Amino acid sequence: MKQPKQNTVVSDCLLEIGSLLMGSGASTNRIKVTIERIAETLGYETEILVTHKTVLLLLKNKKTGKVFNRFKKTAPHGANFKLVSGISKMSWKVVEEQWTTDQVNQEIMRLQKATRYPFLLTLFMVGLADAAFCRLFGGAYVDMTIAFTATCIAFYFRHLLLKKQFNFYLCTTIVSFTSCLIAGLAVYLNIGVQPNLAFATCVLFLIPGIPLINSFTDLIDGNVTNGLVRGINAMLIAFSIALGMLGSMYIYNF
Amino acid sequence: MALWLAVAALGFAVLFNVPKRTLIAIALLSSLGGSCKLILMNFDFHIVIATFFGALLIGVLSIPIAHNKHATPLVFSIPAVIPMIPGAFAYKSMLGFIQLTGNINQTAYDLALNQTISNGIKAAFILLALTAGVSFPMLISRKESVKTMKLS
Structure with missing residues (x-):
């Protein structure tokens, strides 16, 4: 019974990234590339559909071959390039240092709190x-x-x-x-x-x-x-x- | 002029909440691209073509800078091209459209129609040249970076 839980955590994390990127003004291809890059490191295959208002994600476990679907509303639209470049930077770190889902989640929380200019x-x-x-x-x-x-x-x-x-x-x-x-x-x-x-x-x-x-x-x-x-x-x-x-x-x- | 281009770009950079370490690069890129456009226009290039090359310069330069400063090229190129948007032409064409809706005689109407269409088309094409110039380098370089990723 542990498998579905893990799926939920990973897909929540990936969807959060997609939703934030779409909201803060990244191009569609960048969103796809970023999510696929992170998912690959976490050990999943993904198919993703990004639209203006929702992100739809399909997770496929490489070992068991089971698939898992979820979708999420995008974050409210407003330019925030600090978030875009922060997530992009993070995605490289994830690949290089083999992060876990928890680490990714923590980094996202930190990035979201990052201050705007006064x-x-x-x-x-x-x-x-x-x-x-x-x-x-x-x-x-x-x-x-x-x-x-x-x-x-x-x-x-x-x-x-x-x-x-x-x-x-x-x-x-x-x-x-x-x-x-x-x-x-x-x-x-x-x-x-x-x-x-x-x-x-x-x-x-x-x-x-x-x-x-x-x-x-x-x-x-x-x-x-x-x-x-x-x-x-x-x-x-x-x-x-x-x-x-x-x-x-x-x-x-x- | 270059100074004002940089100031305009910085204003938008702050509005878009870019990381602090990229601000100087954005100011430099913007003044370079804008100056390129102004210099080309001095050599009697058409404003659309001059804008295209200015935007292309910004787009090309933003890629090595992005690698250097660890941010996406988008962060540099969008605020940097904004000073080149055809605000004056768009404004004039809008004024013209308002004039066309009023009751004016035939010759005045013809004149207004000519100017409005000319200004509107200029604004549209400059905008197109701007976006095209900025996005082409990003699209080309992406394929290369994917290749190097697979090689390494």
């Missing part, structure tokens, strides 16, 4: 990033300040909204609307050299960079379904941003 630093850096965008498009320092202010306020607002677990697309729309409303004030009052540049750049921190690039990678890799899902997700986010901008434009009557 919120204020993120806020400041994102604000600076949008100011830099404004500069790259040819804005002056005054325009950069406008973009910085609008981004910082909107980013704080996004933080509040995401905490309340709003619908992600709706949240994006509202945040883009807020950001444009602040930057649009400068355009309306004609502050700065080219305030419309600040207006255009103050929403750029919302752009879906990871879904876009992952979508393309998945499509070329042959994971067409996942690529399409990610692509549509990216397009929806872009559409939400545009909707928010549109709303504030109508208010200021540009």
Whole structure:
């Protein structure tokens, strides 16, 4: 009666890895490779199906030939590259040092607890990033300040909204609307050299960079379904941003 | 310019929560790739092709750096290419679409339609060149790394 227990533990561990990787923005092929690599070391053969919302795993015991099925919801989607690179690094250690399932589980717990950057630093850096965008498009320092202010306020607002677990697309729309409303004030009052540049750049921190690039990678890799899902997700986010901008434009009557 | 490219990339790197040891590499990669694009554009290359080569440079360089710093290439390449996204073109084309929905006379409509389509297509193709340039090196190198894994 010990065999099924072991199966459950191993599959839980592998599914947790898959779910976390999918949630934090790894490409489909990377998830498959990582899970297969770890499962191989633990002494199992696996077949795996990864989709946007669930991970389905089939474990096959190499000795007895018995199979075991399980699936799990993916972790909530939000970019976290520390986790992706941490798990990838771990998967190599697992192979080299022949880890057991317990060790893997402990490492995953440790990685999940790994800290994010402090919120204020993120806020400041994102604000600076949008100011830099404004500069790259040819804005002056005054325009950069406008973009910085609008981004910082909107980013704080996004933080509040995401905490309340709003619908992600709706949240994006509202945040883009807020950001444009602040930057649009400068355009309306004609502050700065080219305030419309600040207006255009103050929403750029919302752009879906990871879904876009992952979508393309998945499509070329042959994971067409996942690529399409990610692509549509990216397009929806872009559409939400545009909707928010549109709303504030109508208010200021540009 | 290179400095601002690096700042923009760092902002996104922090937003995506990358490991601390990779930050400097991301800033360098981003300014290199962006400068490559700007220099090519100075030599009268089309913006789509220039962007493609800039992104390709980032994609190629991210692989040895990833081996060196023990992180996946994805961690370096995604924040680094983000400063090259065609935000201005996308914005202009959106403005154009709004203009097209309004009541304007025929000549103004024709002009707006021309500009909107031009800007929109530019934005779409730059985006495509960007993603393609970044993903090709990753896809090619993966096969090689699988081969070396089997050999060793």
